[in-house]
Amino acid sequence: MRRLRVGCVGTGFIAGKHLHALAGFDDVEVVAVADAVPERARQAADRIGARAHADGLALLDNEDLDAVWLCVPPFAHGALEAAAIDRGVPFFVEKPLATDLAVARTVADRVAASGLATAVGYHWRHLGPVQRAAELLAGEPAQLVTGYWLDKTPGVGWWPHRDNSGSQVIEQTTHIFDLARHLVGDVATVAAAERPAEDGRGDVPAAASALLRFTSGAVGSISSARVLGWRHRVALNLVAEGLVVELTERSLTDHELRVVTADGEDVIRSDEDPILAEDREFLDVLLGRVSQARVPYDEALRTHALACAADRAARDGTTVSLLGEGA
Ligand SMILES: NC(=O)c1ccc[n+]([C@@H]2O[C@H](COP(=O)([O-])OP(=O)(O)OC[C@H]3O[C@@H](n4cnc5c(N)ncnc54)[C@H](O)[C@@H]3O)[C@@H](O)[C@H]2O)c1
Incomplete structure (x- = not known):
């Protein structure tokens, strides 16, 4: 059996998770x-x-x-993707795609022109509870969306600086924006506000909140805060006719789906490893067993455009339309 030869750029926290997952497959060699x-x-x-x-x-x-796995901080994107494309090397890249939209758009255009296989680490989409939520909402679409990323400030030096991470909205809450797009559809407009940081640790806001209008007609808000000493809530809650769906992440391998109807409540707890699942899927794409990853670069670009719009709306105090982004 031929083993796929892969490399990994960045050897920090999330690279460790990918390298651990890749080491467990017998058809790949890092x-x-x-x-x-x-x-x-x-x-x-x-x-x-x-x-x-x-x-x-x-x-x-x-x-x-x-193939190559790109597990670098948001500020380090652009040249690595360009080099992979120049050499015809398919790549898995961690979210967010960049600190801003311009770099990601340039990469997306080059990926599209090259036809290269790509995958992006929006790992929630690989979870059983998320698939179950999608089934439930296919029958009864969401009308109200409320999302949260209420957490501590991560300890890595690059994180609190907008030039390096984008912001909490772009770096962390992007997972919640992606889940909302996956379960509710594209967003038409976003308005937002933010509270500046006062802790002397960088310029990523202490808190931010975005008000969304989806193309489906659903409305909602997604909020971020980094001023706690612990992870308090990372979740997306959806209200449909006679149905409440709540998805929560406590850690990378601890997720929960809570479904509430007039008949009562059902809780599903999952200890699946979505990093392992997304890595396996991309390897299967490379081996020709799967036609494409569930989150290739162009799909991730739409989520990144939404997170960047929410960040810009908060900074500028404007309402941003995403209708030109394919929404
Ligand atoms: N999918 C997820 O749930 C998840 C979880 C954590 C992190 N991430 C994402 O992964 C990325 C990395 O986060 P992390 O927590 O591993 O950060 P980290 O700081 O722990 O690791 C990043 C590593 O990249 C290295 N690096 C920086 N610039 C580089 C460059 N140009 N070339 C090579 N190496 C470079 C740093 O020295 C560091 O070792 C971020 O974009 C983050 O959002 C995703």
Whole structure:
């Protein structure tokens, strides 16, 4: 059996989860990793018996790969994707696609022109509870949407700075925007407001809240806060005729679906590993067993455009129309 040869750029938190998942498959071999901090790359490479590179472009220049996983912070996107496309190397990339929309649009245009296989780490879509929620809402569409990302400020140095992460809305709450698009459809307009940070740790707002009008006619709000000392609530709640659907993430492998009707309430708890599921799916795309990933780059671009619109609406105090984005 031929093993797929893959590389991974970035060896931080989420790369660790992907490298662990990839190590568990017998039809793939991680041949090389890269990190801007060479010592980090070397340690990760030693753990898995791979070669280490001090940057992703060197990895792409020097390795013969079937695919590459791009697990770098939001500010580091653009050149890596361009290099992968130039070399015809399919890529899995973590969300968000970039700190802004311009870089992601440029990459999306080049991906479309190349026909290269891609996948993006909007992992909620791989969960059983989310698929069950989609089935329920297919029969009874959502009318009201309320979403939350209420959390602590992540400890990594790049995160609190808008130039590096985009913002909490673009970096974290993007998962909730993606879930809302998946379950309710595209958004027509977004208005928003934000409360500036006062903790002296960067310029990512302390809190932000977006008011959405979906093309289906549903309305809703999605809110973010980073001022807690713990993760309080990461969730999307949907109200349809005679039906409440609540999806909650407590950790990457702890999700819950709560369904409430006039007949009572049903709770489904899931310990599925969605990182493993999205990696397996992309490997199956590379092997020709699946035609495309459920979140290829162009689909992720629509979610990224929504998160960027919510961020811009909050910063500028305007209402942004997404109708030109294919909504
Ligand atoms: N899907 C999810 O639920 C999920 C969870 C966590 C993080 N993420 C995403 O993954 C990305 C990385 O997050 P993280 O938590 O792993 O961050 P991290 O800071 O733990 O790791 C990022 C690593 O990338 C390296 N790096 C930075 N620029 C680089 C470059 N140009 N070339 C090579 N390496 C570079 C850093 O040195 C660091 O080791 C973020 O976009 C984040 O949003 C997704």
